[in-house]
Amino acid sequence: MKDIKYYKQEEINIGDKYIEKTISEILKWQKEYLYTHNEKDLRQMTLQNISDLTDIDKSVISRICKLVKVMVLDKYIDLKLLFHSGGVDGNSAFEISSIMLDLIVNEDPKHRYTDIKLCEILNERGYEISRRTVCKYRDVHLNYPTYNKRD
Secondary structure, three states, rough: OHHHHHHHHHHEEEEEEEEHHHHHHHHHHOOOHHHHOOOOOOOOOHHHHHHHOOOHHHHHHHHHHHHHHEEEOOEEEEHHHHHOOOOEEEEEEHHHHHHHHHHOOOOOOOOOOOOHHHHHHHHHHOOOHHHHHHHHHHHHHHHOHHHHHHO
């Protein structure tokens, strides 16, 4: 039986070996979007697409995407947001998160948007999304606190 400490170190080394390959393929796949930042240039991409290109298991790619952020043009991007899957009603999580980020960044500091208000705005714009999903995207994808804790 392997020593636990050795096994964990081996996992890290295996992860390091695949991280660069995975990131490289994701960035190639979304190259046009990364230059333009126009959601229309965001290509549909799944874990399976990247797995086929890299010969790395989807579960490993998923873990890498959950843990790694890349800096592109002075902005950190969550790799998981570049995937089409995980969205709502055919809209990518990235597309919805981008709209939410724009709303939060440009909100009136004296009248911050609650998750319910963000949900209402997105629903008015044709994105059928629940308050709970708005909360998840705000907290996990955008890393913004609730309205009463934003500066």
